[in-house]
Amino acid sequence: MKLVTAIIKPFKLDDVREALGDVGVQGLTITEVRGFGRQKGQTEIYRGAEYNISFVAKIKVEAAVPAARVPDVIEAISQAARTGRIGDGKIVVTSLEQVIRIRTGESGEGAL
Ligand SMILES: Nc1ncnc2c1ncn2[C@@H]1O[C@H](COP(=O)(O)OP(=O)(O)OP(=O)(O)O)[C@@H](O)[C@H]1O
Numbered sequence: 001m002k003l004v005t006a007i008i009k010p011f012k013l014d015d016v017r018e019a020l021g022d023v024g025v026q027g028l029t030i031t032e033v034r035g036f037g038r039q040k041g042q043t044e045i046y047r048g049a050e051y052n053i054s055f056v057a058k059i060k061v062e063a064a065v066p067a068a069r070v071p072d073v074i075e076a077i078s079q080a081a082r083t084g085r086i087g088d089g090k091i092v093v094t095s096l097e098q099v100i101r102i103r104t105g106e107s108g109e110g111a112l
């Protein structure tokens with residue numbers, strides 16, 4: 001199992017949610033976050049000093065998925081979230097040791 005974490009532009013959330021549903025992702029967690037990448041936020045906002053580091057509002061999307069689904073999930077997020085402009089975001093994949101469905105006690109991929 002893997003945890004796919006994507007940082008995306010907030011207005012792309014609906015597209016990403018739909019694309020993930022289309023590839024069989026059953027559950028998602030989102031968080032409103034702020035961050036910066038290589039441009040340090042300065043070209044994504046229109047206020048503040050040019051060389052100040054600014055945090056830009058993003059949405060973090062997290063999905064726990066079977067390892068075999070990761071390529072499809074990456075492709076779905078990439079296509080749905082891409083505008084071709086800076087700040088489109090990033091996808092990080094990490095290994096998941098265990099997942100448990102609290103209601104039933106199921107664990108592993110059966111709990112996803
Ligand atoms: N190395 C990183 N570690 C943690 N979070 C990151 C990292 N890089 C980017 N992020 C997060 O992803 C968001 C979007 O990053 P962004 O797409 O601007 O990356 P980038 O590498 O600068 O690419 P681009 O040149 O396309 O803008 C950032 O606002 C930040 O929240």
Ligand SMILES: [Mg+2]
Nearest residue numbers: 037038039087
């Ligand atoms: Mg950037």
